[in-house]
Amino acid sequence: MGGNGGIGTNADKRPNELLGSWFVRSGWSKGELARQVNRRARQLGANHISTDTSRVRRWLDGENPREPIPRILSELFSERFGCVVSIEDLGLRAARQSTAASGVDLPWTGPQTVALLGEFSRSDLMLARRGFLGTSLALSAGPSLIEPMQRWLVPAPGSPVPAEPRPMTDPRRPGRLSQPELDLLESTTRMFRQWDAQCGGGLRRKAVVGQLHEVTDLLQEPQPEATTRKLFQVAAELAELAGWMSYDVGLQPTAQKYFVLALHAAKEAGDKPLGSYVLSSMSRQMIHLGRPEDALELIHLAQYGSRDCASPRTQAMLYAMEARAYANMGQPGKTKRAVRMAEDTFAEADEWDEPDPDWIRFFSEAELYGENSHSFRDLAYVAGRSPTYASLAEPLMQRAVELFANDPEHQRSYALNLIGMSTVHLLQREPEHSTEYAAQAMEIAKKVRSERVNTRIRKTVDTAVRDHGDLAAVIDLSDKLAVDLPENAEAV
Numbered sequence: 001m002g003g004n005g006g007i008g009t010n011a012d013k014r015p016n017e018l019l020g021s022w023f024v025r026s027g028w029s030k031g032e033l034a035r036q037v038n039r040r041a042r043q044l045g046a047n048h049i050s051t052d053t054s055r056v057r058r059w060l061d062g063e064n065p066r067e068p069i070p071r072i073l074s075e076l077f078s079e080r081f082g083c084v085v086s087i088e089d090l091g092l093r094a095a096r097q098s099t100a101a102s103g104v105d106l107p108w109t110g111p112q113t114v115a116l117l118g119e120f121s122r123s124d125l126m127l128a129r130r131g132f133l134g135t136s137l138a139l140s141a142g143p144s145l146i147e148p149m150q151r152w153l154v155p156a157p158g159s160p161v162p163a164e165p166r167p168m169t170d171p172r173r174p175g176r177l178s179q180p181e182l183d184l185l186e187s188t189t190r191m192f193r194q195w196d197a198q199c200g201g202g203l204r205r206k207a208v209v210g211q212l213h214e215v216t217d218l219l220q221e222p223q224p225e226a227t228t229r230k231l232f233q234v235a236a237e238l239a240e241l242a243g244w245m246s247y248d249v250g251l252q253p254t255a256q257k258y259f260v261l262a263l264h265a266a267k268e269a270g271d272k273p274l275g276s277y278v279l280s281s282m283s284r285q286m287i288h289l290g291r292p293e294d295a296l297e298l299i300h301l302a303q304y305g306s307r308d309c310a311s312p313r314t315q316a317m318l319y320a321m322e323a324r325a326y327a328n329m330g331q332p333g334k335t336k337r338a339v340r341m342a343e344d345t346f347a348e349a350d351e352w353d354e355p356d357p358d359w360i361r362f363f364s365e366a367e368l369y370g371e372n373s374h375s376f377r378d379l380a381y382v383a384g385r386s387p388t389y390a391s392l393a394e395p396l397m398q399r400a401v402e403l404f405a406n407d408p409e410h411q412r413s414y415a416l417n418l419i420g421m422s423t424v425h426l427l428q429r430e431p432e433h434s435t436e437y438a439a440q441a442m443e444i445a446k447k448v449r450s451e452r453v454n455t456r457i458r459k460t461v462d463t464a465v466r467d468h469g470d471l472a473a474v475i476d477l478s479d480k481l482a483v484d485l486p487e488n489a490e491a492v
Helices: 017-026 030-044 053-060 069-081 095-102 110-129 143-153 179-199 205-219 225-248 252-269 272-288 292-305 312-328 332-346 365-382 387-405 411-427 431-445 451-468 472-484
Strands: none
Touching: 017 053, 017 069, 030 053, 030 069, 069 110, 110 205, 110 225, 110 252, 143 252, 143 272, 143 292, 179 205, 179 225, 179 411, 205 225, 225 252, 225 272, 225 451, 252 272, 272 292, 272 312, 292 312, 312 332, 312 365, 332 365, 365 387, 365 411, 387 411, 411 431, 411 451, 431 451, 431 472, 451 472
C-alpha cells in the first residue's frame, strides 16, 4: 500500500490545519474524498493511485502527498467551493512559492512556462465549466509588474528546450506533429481571433482556453526544435487572446496572468514582435485600469525590445498606444508627437516587403484613426473636459466610425468608436448628437458579448444623464439602456 497514495516527505510532520479546515467545511467524509481523488486520478491516467480513508487521515495529520495528488485536491476543493483553492491554500506546498505561482514574477524557462500555462488554463477551464470565476488572483501594478517584464529583454541562454516527456503518453497520438497539423493549429488561432473581433470575448473564451491547454499538452511531448518554437508561438498567440477575451469580459487578474504567460511563451518562441504585441495588450489594460504610467513603461519596453524587427504596422500600433498613455498622463506635446509618429509609420506599412502576422492585421486605417482620436478624447477629459482637444478628436473619430461601419468583421471596434463619438459630442456640449451615437452603439452591443463595451455605454449614458438629464433624448436613451443592457446581464 506504501506507494499507492503518493507519499511525500514526513519531516517535522504536524497536523495540516489548512487542509483540515477546507475538509471540514466541505462536508465530505474521508471515504468520499478518497473516492473522488481516485476517480479524478483515473481521468488523468494516473491509474497507480489508489487512495483510501487511512491515506486521507495521514494527509490531515501532516503527510505531504506527491503530485498529482495536491493538484487533484486543489481541483476538487475549487469545484466544491466555487473559487480557486490553490495547492498552497491547502497547506501542501511551501507558502513562499505561492507569490511566483499566482503573481507575475515567474521563471523564464521553457519547461516551467509550459507547466504554468497548463496549470492555469486547466484551472480556468475547470471553474468556467461550472460557472465559477476565480477570486484568488490579484492584479500586479507598478514595479512589481514592470520589473519582472523587463526580463523579457534578457537574451535567452539557448534555444527552446522541450519539457520532459510525460510519464504516460496517449498511445493514439504520435509524438511528433506534421506540418499540416501545425498549419491547422495556426488557422484555428486565426479563426478564434476573428470570432473575438466579431462577437466579443464572452462567446468563445472557453474554446480558446481549451485550445491553449491542448497546445501545452503538445509542448510536453518530445518535438523537433523548429516544431517546439512554432508551438510556443501558437501558445503565445492563444494565451494573449485568452487574456484579451478575459479583459474584454471584465476578468482583469485572469487577463493579466494570461498576458504574462503569453510573453514568456513568445520569448521561448524567439518572436520579439509578438512579445511587443503582448506588452501592448498589457499596456491597454493598464490604461483601462487608470494606470497610464505603467502603460507607458510597458509600451517603451515593447518598442525597445522589437526596435530592430517589428513591421511598420506593428510600430505604428505601438506609437498609437504610447499616445494613449501620454494622453492619460495629461501630456499634450508628447501625445501629439506620438500620434504623428503613428500616422507617419503607418504610411510605410504598404511598402513593407514581408506579410504581416495575423495578430496585427486588426490594426487597419480605421483602428489607427480610432486610437488617435481616443488619445485626443482622453486628453480632453484629463484637461478638464477641454473642447479644444475634443475638436481634434472629432474628425478622426468620424473617419473611424465611417470605416468600421463597412467592416463586418470588427463589430466590437465599431461599437467602441460609436461610444467614443458619443463622448466627443458630450464634451462639445452637443447631447442630442451624443445620444444618436450611443443608441447605435447599444444596438451593436446587444450582439457583441463584451462587458467592456457595455461598461463604456453605461458610463457615457450616466454622464449624459448627469449633465443633460432633463432633455427628452437623454431620458429616452436612459430608458433604452435599462431595457437593452440591464446591469445584471451576465458576461461569461
